[in-house]
Amino acid sequence: MGRKMIKTNVNELKEGMILGENLYDSFGNILLGEGIVLKESYIVKIKRLNIADVYIKEKTQKIHNYGEKENIKDPYLKETRLQAKKIVKEAMGKLHFNEVLLDKTIAIVSKMIDELISNDEIIISLRKLRSIDDYTLEHSVNVCILSLIIGIAMKIEYSELMELGVGAMLHDIGKRFIPKEILNKPSPLTLKEYEIVKNHTTYGYNILKKSKKISEIAAEIALCHHERLDGNGYPNKRMASEINTYSKIVALCDVYDALTSDRVYKKKIEPHKALEYICKMVNIQFDAQIVKKLIDCIGIYPIGSLVKLSTNEIGLVVDINKINPTKPVIKILLDEKGRKIHNYFEVDISKNPTIKINDVIPKFEGDFKFTNF
Known part of the structure; x- marks a missing residue:
């Protein structure tokens, strides 16, 4: 299985994880290169940069702090x-x-x-x-x-x-x-x-x-x-x-x-x-x-936002609706009982009037245990 890139809070970094993107200093110099295997000393260095999150390459579909990088549109290089x-x-x-x-x-x-x-x-x-x-x-x-x-x-x-x-x-x-x-x-x-x-x-x-x-x-x-x-x-x-x-x-x-x-x-x-x-x-x-x-x-809920739906499902905003910004397209990550979904699917809330966004989730904590909602 190919590696996916997961946005990961620096406090969750562990030795052996693989960096998904180059890290630069203010002058544009590469501090740590994409693909490097993290050691404890590298993790300490990253934390000293005051960076909140980094992208990590993962084989699995485990979800970290702000969801997956895939499907998040970014119009500029x-x-x-x-x-x-x-x-x-x-x-x-x-x-x-x-x-x-x-x-x-x-x-x-x-x-x-x-x-x-x-x-x-x-x-x-x-x-x-x-x-x-x-x-x-x-x-x-x-x-x-x-x-x-x-x-x-x-x-x-x-x-x-x-x-x-x-x-x-x-x-x-x-x-x-x-x-x-x-x-x-x-x-x-x-x-x-x-x-x-x-x-x-x-x-x-x-x-x-x-x-x-x-x-x-x-x-x-x-x-x-x-x-x-x-x-x-x-x-x-x-x-x-x-x-x-x-x-x-x-x-x-x-x-x-x-x-x-x-x-x-x-x-x-x-x-x-x-x-x-x-x-x-x-x-x-x-x-x-x-x-x-x-x-x-x-959008009211920008792409990349993690949300809890009225169905109790947890999802990632992957597209916005310009006609009705309160009803984006959601990629469902956890079902209504909090179980990981292995075959992700998308829900267009604008076409499902009974489904609403109840809350925005600021972060994941532990193994799919959520706080602040």
């Missing part, structure tokens, strides 16, 4: 993400944002757009390996991809998608002037510290405005991605009519990715909980049309 992350790291580290670095940014955004457009279904799963230490880098790339997906769904022209993508990727560039001890503080910020962090929007705008190749739209994204429709955002307390569409897109994606990411001071929440919050803030903080496009593209 891992190499593109890695290249983008390296560019963001360079942008955050350089004293001056030069034209060479800008050309790299433009090129990688163009590549992202081409890859996303080439997919028949623009669907995204952001259940990626993340290091808390690299939050700003991962966040910038995720916000860029999410923003482009929404832009494509809104049928924004290619040239404007480029401006959206460049602005989204560099929306936090002003944070390089914020002291790291404040950015990485493991507890809530004081009012004084928060005022310092808020300056990153103006810093970013000023950096991007100096380049002749950066459009006003892209620079405005850096300035306005924390503005809110009701005028309670920053730095200028703009009202809805004063914020351009592209800044509204990035503002939404910025919040969604932040809520669903582990931070030094806050644990992530499940995607459906993040969307519940966002929906409550429609026409207060976020534009209703843009929120709808986000939900259309990622």
